[in-house]
Amino acid sequence: MGIVIAVISGKGGVGKTTATANLGLGIAMNGEKVVVVDFDIGQRNLDMILGLENRVVYDMVQVMDGEVNIKQALIKSKVNPDLSFLAASQTKDKTVLDSNKIKELLDNLKKDFDYVILDAPAGIEGGYEHTIEFADAAIIVVNPEVSSIRDADRAIGILDSKSQKVKDGEEVVKYLIINRIVAEMVQKGEMLNSEDILEILNIKLLGKIPEDRGVIDASNQGKPVILKDKSIAGEAYKRIAMRICGKNVKMEDIERVDVSFMNKFKGIFK
Amino acid sequence: MKIKKYERSLLKGNQYSVKVYETTVEDENKFISFFDNNYILFKDRLIVINGELSDRIKDYLISKSLIFVNNIELPRNKNRQELELEEERIRLEEEREQEFIKAELNRLSNKLHNNLKVLDSMVRSGQELKIDGDLLLLNRVNSGATINITGNLIITQVVEGAIRCDGNFMMLSNSPKANIIFHGVQVDNDLLEEKLNRIELKDNKILITPVLKKEINWAS
Numbered sequence: 001m002g003i004v005i006a007v008i009s010g011k012g013g014v015g016k017t018t019a020t021a022n023l024g025l026g027i028a029m030n031g032e033k034v035v036v037v038d039f040d041i042g043q044r045n046l047d048m049i050l051g052l053e054n055r056v057v058y059d060m061v062q063v064m065d066g067e068v069n070i071k072q073a074l075i076k077s078k079v080n081p082d083l084s085f086l087a088a089s090q091t092k093d094k095t096v097l098d099s100n101k102i103k104e105l106l107d108n109l110k111k112d113f114d115y116v117i118l119d120a121p122a123g124i125e126g127g128y129e130h131t132i133e134f135a136d137a138a139i140i141v142v143n144p145e146v147s148s149i150r151d152a153d154r155a156i157g158i159l160d161s162k163s164q165k166v167k168d169g170e171e172v173v174k175y176l177i178i179n180r181i182v183a184e185m186v187q188k189g190e191m192l193n194s195e196d197i198l199e200i201l202n203i204k205l206l207g208k209i210p211e212d213r214g215v216i217d218a219s220n221q222g223k224p225v226i227l228k229d230k231s232i233a234g235e236a237y238k239r240i241a242m243r244i245c246g247k248n249v250k251m252e253d254i255e256r257v258d259v260s261f262m263n264k265f266k267g268i269f270k
Numbered sequence: 271m272k273i274k275k276y277e278r279s280l281l282k283g284n285q286y287s288v289k290v291y292e293t294t295v296e297d298e299n300k301f302i303s304f305f306d307n308n309y310i311l312f313k314d315r316l317i318v319i320n321g322e323l324s325d326r327i328k329d330y331l332i333s334k335s336l337i338f339v340n341n342i343e344l345p346r347n348k349n350r351q352e353l354e355l356e357e358e359r360i361r362l363e364e365e366r367e368q369e370f371i372k373a374e375l376n377r378l379s380n381k382l383h384n385n386l387k388v389l390d391s392m393v394r395s396g397q398e399l400k401i402d403g404d405l406l407l408l409n410r411v412n413s414g415a416t417i418n419i420t421g422n423l424i425i426t427q428v429v430e431g432a433i434r435c436d437g438n439f440m441m442l443s444n445s446p447k448a449n450i451i452f453h454g455v456q457v458d459n460d461l462l463e464e465k466l467n468r469i470e471l472k473d474n475k476i477l478i479t480p481v482l483k484k485e486i487n488w489a490s
Binding site for chain 1: 394413
């Protein structure tokens, strides 16, 4: 029986879909069976980032409506056979989602996969509430800026009140990923540091991802950055994936390392 | 002559109706001779004398043991029914007043100690706490969260959200990002300098007193 992890953010554009794609692949690279599901009905883009755009035939809504078998709709990644993908519908909108159907779909997926990762839509409306409804855990993706933190805070608040697990008296485990950290800006105090963010949100830190120009290029090519060699963001995703799989990986202090590295350089040229 | 004995909630008393003879003194000799002749008629009446009353007439009335008053406005045009109605009206008014006092006392005691709530959960963005009574909050109030409270408020952690308090006092730590409104007046964050401040209403003025300069450990 697998576990369902919802990747959420509240605010759009913080790197939720990129994180879902990379973590899906990263967990698969650890030898676990993973399925990533695009819950952003009506605005699908996880298929593009995973490079599976032209292989989508059936979508999640068709599976939930019983039009097609779940096996027909699942797309297996060519990069890693342990990773599967279930696309969002682009023609329908979020109103087609129904709690009972979602529960049935997730229960089916949990039988076949160790990890079911849901890419939540931005915002906190119906689509978001359906994504978190049956989640066992949530990964909250934030950028080190105040509006992202506040929206994430709101999303966590809704998670704590609307999820089925909470209604049953249990707790949804919440983990934080801080994305797009620029060490220099943190050092100068222009960007929030991770301690401040953790104090505000009060959840466990799963990992920090540095700003990396390679991410956009990787997304455009449909090859998640985790596949790239020597990518700082890719390495960070690898570490996070290992932590999700239960391995004990030391937390890298990417907020400081960079600067001391720069200082060394400066020292050399002085 | 006694017509009705009644009780009220606070005062006990008897009600009588008395016959009154009202007159003025124009000629003292005439007055005295008139009273001498008609003493039987007047002996049980209350004599009301309007205008001047000389010592001679006074002594005369006293010597005859007649009860008299000088220069008073007599309650006229009020028959028994009307008097009873008025009594009833006063009684109702008093009852209403008593009820109001009771309700006010109830409300106050609620405010003061009946409804103390203790919370140890974060108030996250978008959450709105509406509290009738007092609150002791042992956690943060994040940006975008709101607390609406009728009673007193103590928050031991940083506040970044909005607070609307109508209680007697608040205790807040230094919270530069908070939006605090106390009895409809915005509190200047710069005045919350120390670790813990007391904000209270005294003589229509908002008073801010630093209580603690150092951080205290509430948990231990």
